[in-house]
Amino acid sequence: MKMLFKSAIKLFLEMILLIMPCDKKKILIVDGTPYSGSNAYALYKYLTKKVGQNYKVEIFFDDNSNILSKIKKIAEIKRSGIIFSTHLSVPLIKRRKQLVVELWHGIPLKAMGLIDRSLGKCNKKLYAYVANKPDIIISTSVFYNTIINACYGCYKNPYVITGLPRNDFLFEKGRLNEIVPQIHNYKWKILFSPTFRLGYENRVEGLKRESNLFGFDRFDHDGFLDFLRKHKILFIAKLHPFEERYYKALYENKENHNMFFLSNQILREKRIDLYEILPDIDLLITDYSSIYFDYLLLDRPMIFVCNDLEKYRKIRGLLLEPYDFWTPSPKVTSQEQLQKELERVILKKGDNYREQRKIIRDIVHKYQDGKSCERIYEFVLKKYI
Numbered sequence: 276m277k278m279l280f281k282s283a284i285k286l287f288l289e290m291i292l293l294i295m296p297c298d299k300k301k302i303l304i305v306d307g308t309p310y311s312g313s314n315a316y317a318l319y320k321y322l323t324k325k326v327g328q329n330y331k332v333e334i335f336f337d338d339n340s341n342i343l344s345k346i347k348k349i350a351e352i353k354r355s356g357i358i359f360s361t362h363l364s365v366p367l368i369k370r371r372k373q374l375v376v377e378l379w380h381g382i383p384l385k386a387m388g389l390i391d392r393s394l395g396k397c398n399k400k401l402y403a404y405v406a407n408k409p410d411i412i413i414s415t416s417v418f419y420n421t422i423i424n425a426c427y428g429c430y431k432n433p434y435v436i437t438g439l440p441r442n443d444f445l446f447e448k449g450r451l452n453e454i455v456p457q458i459h460n461y462k463w464k465i466l467f468s469p470t471f472r473l474g475y476e477n478r479v480e481g482l483k484r485e486s487n488l489f490g491f492d493r494f495d496h497d498g499f500l501d502f503l504r505k506h507k508i509l510f511i512a513k514l515h516p517f518e519e520r521y522y523k524a525l526y527e528n529k530e531n532h533n534m535f536f537l538s539n540q541i542l543r544e545k546r547i548d549l550y551e552i553l554p555d556i557d558l559l560i561t562d563y564s565s566i567y568f569d570y571l572l573l574d575r576p577m578i579f580v581c582n583d584l585e586k587y588r589k590i591r592g593l594l595l596e597p598y599d600f601w602t603p604s605p606k607v608t609s610q611e612q613l614q615k616e617l618e619r620v621i622l623k624k625g626d627n628y629r630e631q632r633k634i635i636r637d638i639v640h641k642y643q644d645g646k647s648c649e650r651i652y653e654f655v656l657k658k659y660i
Contacts, residue, residue, distance in 0.1 A: 282367070282401060288346060289368045292353045297370050299356035301331045305348065307362030307380065309336040310542035311516050312549045312566060314378040314413075315361045317440035321648035322656075330357075330660070337364055338516070357659065365408045374659050376651075377409040378440065381565030382419060382639050384601060385470065386592035388426035393591055403428040411435050411655055416641045422594055435654050438640065438647030441550045442569050446645025449555030450547050455509065455535065458555070462507035463621060466556045468549075469580065470564040471515035488512055489580050494610050496529060502614050503533035506621050511556075513537045513549060515564070558620055560613075563587060567602070571636040572643055574629070576620045577604035578613065603631035 302322060306315035319334040326332065335351055337344075352358055352366050357374045365375050386392060388402045406427030414420050414434040423429060452458045467488070487494035503510050516539050542549060550569070559570045559577045567577055579602045587593070595601040605628070607613045619625075636643065642650070 282405070285345075285349060286367050288349050289353065289366060292350055293368065293370075295350065295353050297356055297373065298331065298354055299372065300329070301333065301355045302326070302357040302359070303351055303355035304332070304334045304359040305337050305352070305361065305364040306334055307337050307360070307364065308516060309338050309539070310546075310548050311513075311539055312381065312441055312569075313361065314380065314440045315359060316548050317443055317550070318359060318378065318648055318651065321440065321443070322652070325652055326656070326660070337362070357656070360409070363402075363405050363408075365405065367405070367408065369408065374411075375409045376411045376413065376655060377406075378413050379423070381439065381441075382415060382568040383422065383426065383565055383594050384568070385563045385587075386426075386594045389428060390426055390592060390594055392589070407431060409433060413437055413439065413651060413655075415439055416639055418638050426594065435651075436641050437650035437654055438642040438644075439569070440648045440651065441548065442572060443645045443647050444548060444550040445553055445569065445572050447551070447554065449552055450545075451552040451555035453545055453547060454537070454541065454552065458509070460507070461509040461533075463557050464509045464511065464555055465558045465560060465617070466511045466513060466553070467560040468513045468564055468566050469515065469562045471517040489610070489613070490582060491608075491610050492582075499610065499614070500531060500533060502617075506617075508533060508617075508621075510534045511537050511552075558617070563593070567604075568635075568639050571603075571632055572640060574632060574636070576626060576628070577632075578616050579604055579606045580608070580613070581606050582608040601635065603628050603635050 304315045304319045304322075306313050306319075310316065315334060319332065322330075322332045333351070335348055337348055348364065352364070353370070356372070357376070358365065359376045359378055361378050361380055363377060365377065366373070369375060388394070388406065389399050391399075394402070406429055410433060412423065412429065412433045412435070414423070414436045415438055416436060420434040420436075451464065458464070487496065502508075510533060512534070519538055553570065553573065557575060559567060559575070560580060561567050561577065562580050570577060581598070584598060599606070605616045607616055
């Protein structure tokens with residue numbers, strides 16, 4: 276009911292704001308996850324250089340929940356001739372000749388929309404209604420079209436396969452040294468980037484992490500730091516923006532030279548997107564986050580922490596099964612297993628998952644280069660402008 280009420284208010288405001296003139300030369304990019312693997316930010320950087328002289332290209336950071344910010348967002352959408360969105364921030368009442376393009380956030384492993392076990396019937400219908408508003412949905416492959424259709428029932432077949440804008444960052448020089456100047460002191464740079472369990476619609480979707488970062492039953496923090504020092508590892512933990520406010524203060528107190536907690540505040544201050552540091556990352560640790568599908572483009576080792584897999588399946592659900600097939604890397608459920616797998620990679624005892632990574636990579640990514648933004652311009656914008 277809460278989601279339905281919000282949509283009713285949005286519809287009411289859109290009707291009032293229809294009196295505002297629409298600028299056909301204005302391109303608005305609405306960013307639902309600023310600096311945290313943002314398709315919007317990557318496309319914004321590209322378009323300001325490509326068409327910035329002839330078009331007014333603006334980005335709106337949609338991470339502020341206050342009512343004035345929401346009203347401003349709706350007003351900016353009504354004023355814009357071309358709208359790109361990452362989280363279905365699309366007009367419910369579309370103006371004539373207004374182009375609406377959904378970039379979405381990433382390739383999903385976890386259940387969403389119609390398949391999300393935790394959503395009620397009314398909310399699912401609402402999601403399907405809004406998801407059919409965009410004129411175009413940017414896609415990575417035919418497979419992606421199929422799974423997004425399963426989640427949202429997009430019956431108009433609005434997909435254009437270009438690749439995701441944020442993945443262009445993977446083919447550029449990394450910017451981790453702008454955050455950690457002493458990067459050369461480390462032999463290995465490891466990123467832990469899990470999806471959220473807390474913070475979305477007041478739901479709990481798996482294990483909490485109050486006792487330790489990974490949610491393991493037992494965890495020796497000092498022993499883990501010794502392990503990092505021994506192998507000259509820089510361990511970077513980047514929590515989902517939804518969870519930062521819960522755990523930031525708890526984990527920042529445990530930082531040292533080998534363990535660093537990367538917050539959205541740091542990324543915003545440096546104007547660096549999370550994906551702009553991925554080229555510097557030697558190994559990714561994750562769980563059910565979409566980041567790993569993109570990291571496959573770098574063909575580097577990964578480790579999956581899945582100690583709450585059954586609980587997550589029951590509450591939220593997975594879109595893709597079996598989990599072992601779609602996650603082409605070792606799975607761990609304890610600190611001992613994690614350190615063992617890390618040592619296997621560090622000591623170069625062989626990469627047993629390269630072929631499996633290629634299979635998944637070829638299914639989810641038609642294009643495996645750094646030209647997604649260029650294709651969006653060529654396949655979508657050029658035809659419109």
